[in-house]
Amino acid sequence: MPIPFDVLAEPQRRRILDLLLERPRLVGELTAELGLSQPNTSKHLRVLREAGLVRVRQDGQRRRYELRPEPLAELDAWLAHYRHLWSASFDRLERHLDQLKDDPS
Amino acid sequence: MPIPFDVLAEPQRRRILDLLLERPRLVGELTAELGLSQPNTSKHLRVLREAGLVRVRQDGQRRRYELRPEPLAELDAWLAHYRHLWSASFDRLERHLDQLKDDPS
DNA sequence: CAGTTATATAACCCACGGCGTATGTTGGAG
DNA sequence: CTCCAACATACGCCGTGGGTTATATAACTG
Numbered sequence: 001m002p003i004p005f006d007v008l009a010e011p012q013r014r015r016i017l018d019l020l021l022e023r024p025r026l027v028g029e030l031t032a033e034l035g036l037s038q039p040n041t042s043k044h045l046r047v048l049r050e051a052g053l054v055r056v057r058q059d060g061q062r063r064r065y066e067l068r069p070e071p072l073a074e075l076d077a078w079l080a081h082y083r084h085l086w087s088a089s090f091d092r093l094e095r096h097l098d099q100l101k102d103d104p105s
Numbered sequence: 106m107p108i109p110f111d112v113l114a115e116p117q118r119r120r121i122l123d124l125l126l127e128r129p130r131l132v133g134e135l136t137a138e139l140g141l142s143q144p145n146t147s148k149h150l151r152v153l154r155e156a157g158l159v160r161v162r163q164d165g166q167r168r169r170y171e172l173r174p175e176p177l178a179e180l181d182a183w184l185a186h187y188r189h190l191w192s193a194s195f196d197r198l199e200r201h202l203d204q205l206k207d208d209p210s
Numbered sequence: 211c212a213g214t215t216a217t218a219t220a221a222c223c224c225a226c227g228g229c230g231t232a233t234g235t236t237g238g239a240g
Numbered sequence: 241c242t243c244c245a246a247c248a249t250a251c252g253c254c255g256t257g258g259g260t261t262a263t264a265t266a267a268c269t270g
Contacts, residue, residue, distance in 0.1 A: 009114035010228080021187060027247060040229060042248055061237050061246055069190035076188065079181055082126060085174035086181075115258080132217060145259060147218055152257095166216055166267045 003074050004051035012036065013044050017067065020054060024066035108179050109156035117141065118149050122172065125159060129171035 007013060015034060019025060025033075031041040045065060048054040052071050057064045112118060120139060124130060130138075136146045150170060153159040157176050162169045 005110070005119070006114040009111045012228085014110070017187075028245095031247095037230060038247070039231085039249080043228080046248080058237095063247065067187075067190065069187055072184060072187050073191040076184055076191075079177060079184065082122075082172075082174055082177050083181065085172065086178040111257095117258090133215095142260065143217070144219080144261080148258080151218080168217065 001052050001071060001074070003078055004053060004071050005075075007047055007051040007053065008075075010044070010047075012040075013048055016041075016044060016048060016065075017053065020065060020067040024057075024064045026059075026062045026064055028062070030065070106157050106176060106179070108183055109158060109176050110180075112152055112156040112158065113180075115149070115152075117145075118153055121146075121149060121153060121170075122158065125170060125172040129162075129169045131164075131167045131169055133167070135170070 008017075012034060016030060019030060019033060027038070027041060027045065030045070031038045034041060036044075045054065045056075048065075049056065052068055054065050055068050057066065113122075117139060121135060124135060124138060132143070132146060132150065135150070136143045139146060141149075150159065150161075154161065157173055159170050160173050162171065
C-alpha cells in the first residue's frame with residue numbers, strides 16, 4: 001500500500017480524517033458536518049477506503065466509518081528521512097529510542 | 106505557510122526532494138536524473154519554491170537548488186495528532202522528550 | 211560586440227478529479 | 241409486500257494541473 005499523498009491532498013478528505021479522529025461517524029453525520037452533498041461525501045469515503053485510511057462497519061441500515069491509521073504511519077516513516085533536517089535533537093532522540101527498545105522499563 | 110499536501114502529491118516533485126536530500130543540485134542535473142524536459146523541471150521547481158520546500162542560490166550562470174525542510178516540519182506537526190494511533194509507546198516517548206527538555210544531558 | 215549555454219516563462223493540449231443531479235440498492239418499518 | 245431511509249453508483253460539467261514545444265532572459269566566452 002503506497003503512501004496516499006494524493007488522497008491526503010484533498011482538503012475535504014483531511015477534514016473527514018480530522019472528524020474521524022474524534023470518533024467514528026455515520027455517512028449522514030459527515031455529510032451534514034462537511035456541508036457536502038451526500039454522494040460527494042460517499043465518493044470521498046470510497047477514496048479514503050481504497051487508500052486504507054478508513055474502514056466501515058455496517059450498523060443496521062447505516063454505515064459507521066472509522067479511522068485506519070496505518071497509511072499515516074507509512075507517511076511518518078517517509079518523513080523520518082527528512083526529520084533530522086529540522087530536529088536538532090533528533091540524533092539524541094534516536095539514541096533514547098534505541099535505549100527504550102533494549103530496556104523497555 | 107500552509108502544509109503543502111498538494112505539492113507533495115506530485116511524484117516527480119517528491120523525487121526532486123529525494124535527490125535534494127542527498128545534496129543540492131543544478132537544474133540541469135535534476136533534468137537529467139529525472140528524465141524530464143527542462144521546462145517541466147523548472148515548472149516543478151517553481152512550485153516547490155513557492156511552497157517553501159526548496160530555495161535557490163545563483164551560482165554564476167547556473168542555479169543551485171537546495172532543500173528547505175520547514176514545510177515538512179509542519180507536516181510532521183500535523184501528523185503528530187494522529188501518531189498516538191499507531192505508536193504504542195508514544196506516550197512514554199513523549200515523557201522522555203519532556204525529560205530531555207528539562208534536563209538536556 | 212556576437213554566439214552559446216543555462217534556466218525561466220508562455221501558450222497550448224489533454225487527462226484527471228471534484229462537484230452536482232439523477233438513479234440504483236439495501237435494510238428496516240408497518 | 242410496500243414504502244421509506246441511508247447510502248452507493250452513474251453520468252455529465254468544468255476547473256486545475258502536468259506535459260510539451262516555442263520563445264524569452266541572463267550570464268559566460270571570445
